[in-house]
Amino acid sequence: MAFEGLADRLQGTIQRIKGKGKVTEQDVKEMTREVRLALLEADVNFKVVKDFVKRIRERAIGQEVMESLTPGQQVIKVVRDELTELMGGEQSKIAVADRPPTVIMMVGLQGAGKTTTTGKLANLLRKKYNRNPMLVAADVYRPAAINQLETLGKQLNMPVFSLGTEANPVDIANQAIEKAKEDHQDYVIIDTAGRLHVDNDLMDELQQIKANVQPDEIFLVVDAMTGQDAVNVAESFNEQLEVSGVVLTKLDGDTRGGAALSIKAVTDKPIKFAGMGEKLDELEAFHPERMASRILGMGDVLSLIEKAQDTVDENKAKELEEKMRSATFTFDDFLEQMGQVRNMGPLEDIIGMLPGANKMKGLKNVQFDEKQLSHVEAIIQSMTKQERQDPSIMNASRKKRIAKGSGRNVSEVNRLLKQFEEMKKMMKQMSNMPKGKKGKGMKFPFM
């Protein structure tokens, strides 16, 4: 895993404080320094980080942290609170025009994901709000951009308006609106060409489209992997077009996504949706509080639980939850669990969402790929029933036998046993959490 999360970063300071039993201003300074580094590594713009850290320092130097028994956790809490506040509440509403059609304009840099997002948004409008969107191909510059949108239209079985590559994007937009009125399409989504925010001619073109069609929404589409430049891009697009919201794309990647914070801080416009995959139904409402955790490297627990809920068999999950609580979780359960986890998709995705996956010794160095999984499976399958139920009976000769049976070596067997213990410990901790905190369906046994 590429970067340490904030919690990992604070470990050192926290250990030292534990020894002393008292928090000094120097400790706070060190902790805020780690906060700064964590945010920078997450691609939050350095100016935004500066302001943010200043606020944290003020709060942390107050009694809240210094007098706390658990200053480390307290700092994390302060940071998370502040961050969550900065990110704002959830706002995934889409405007509705008084007189249809409602017009949405998609804008952004090249390669941000506008065309795909146009398709996804149309899909969402129909599925969730029962609307009839029309897509408009106003990218006349990128080769085959029109073709791309038409293909999406075909997949969605939705009309796509195009005048080819020779027409002027402003005319295309104007005529599209007329056509939508005629055909009683209640939403019009205009896919514009990607452009640099410093390209005056092309930015001018967007302003003209805006002046002509008076859109109800202008969505700025931004790649979640964007670095420090995100502030320039967002500021510039917003200044020139007054965008109404932001869509963050490619969040299914492993980026921390600090750009989200930068964009919010400089534009104060809500991030409304998140692109979570290449398929047309992979557009989700943006969850600011999850993003805050993700930027801090605390794992996207809530998404993980939701994902688990979608895939894991209800009854079996309940059974497992019970076992977890009573700490009777065995290797048999583990095996079964692995099968279910596999159904959830690429393991990296899942592990990435686990909080503290970085910190857990057992998990840290394991490569979570399919090969590794089959090794684990082989090891467990070489255990006797008794061993699976009660790993505490494991001794050197048993381990040797298992290693031989599974074609792995003893150190691998040891590693798995250790991981299993870690996991059980973690489950126990989590199941001791008060019910309310765990959300309504804490069903994922890894928890």
Next chain:
Amino acid sequence: MSFFKKLKEKFSGDETKQETQSDKYKEGLSKTRSSFSGKINDLVARYRKVDEDFFEDLEEILISADVGVATVMDLIDELKMEVKRRNIKDSKEVKEVISEKLVDIYYGEEAEDVEQLNLNQNGLSVILFVGVNGVGKTTTIGKMAHQLKEEGKKVVMAAGDTFRAGAIEQLDVWGERVGVEVIKHNAGSDPAAVIFDGIQAARSRGADVLLCDTAGRLQNKVNLMNELSKVKKVISREIPEAPHEVLLVLDATTGQNAMSQAKTFSEATDVSGIVLTKLDGTAKGGIVLAIRNEMSIPVKYVGLGEKVTDLQAFDAHAFVYGLFADMMEEDTP
């Protein structure tokens, strides 16, 4: 010899070709340069003394260029040591040390001709393009096809992105634009099969270079990365020393995630070089320094726009020259 002198010598030499190239860089990177070295100049003007504040601001300048926290920290540490060792008090003097260190980071121990494309001089060369979604793979292929063709090479392109809507048509348009044949299958077909056919076609046409497009994919999707490894294996099975280059296309706008891209794509396909695109914007692409430093993958090309001619061979000296041109001119008496 000082770094500036070395550069000056290089660029005031009588090789006009180099001059034009550095001019193009200067133009393309003018935004980068003015903001970056402008900032360093501001910094130097603001601080007469080399103290903590000075280093803190320098750190910010580098971080804002996406160089990456770890690399910046290393660099600053080294600078501090150097400043102490040479007993530098004046901020003007430190300027030179900064650029020296940046070039050091870029080149490390290696020879300075790592930017050359590794092409098979007699026979077919295969170049595989990989990268995350939307970074500019297809566009770069179009531009490179044009460039190679101008050099008198026979080029064929293979439409290995069978996934994204319109991807095949996009490459087709580029094929028409630059007059190069595109080998393609239907949308949704096996990319490895397309590339296989590409190789057969390139062979039978007696082509010099085959450029292989692939679908954009996020590096944490294990299945998709495996698919890419398979494509590479198919190429190597046909021609043992191929692919002659695996070029990872990186978007200069990308932040720290580019490092993870470089690592994971390298694991899957053994990346041999980087194409850094969209340098015509305001992003600085500083992460390539970190990638070079940690993984020693060289940048081979830069993308400076959407036109067919907007692809330039990367030359680190020109790159650094572009970054520091203002400072150098100041140095000249």
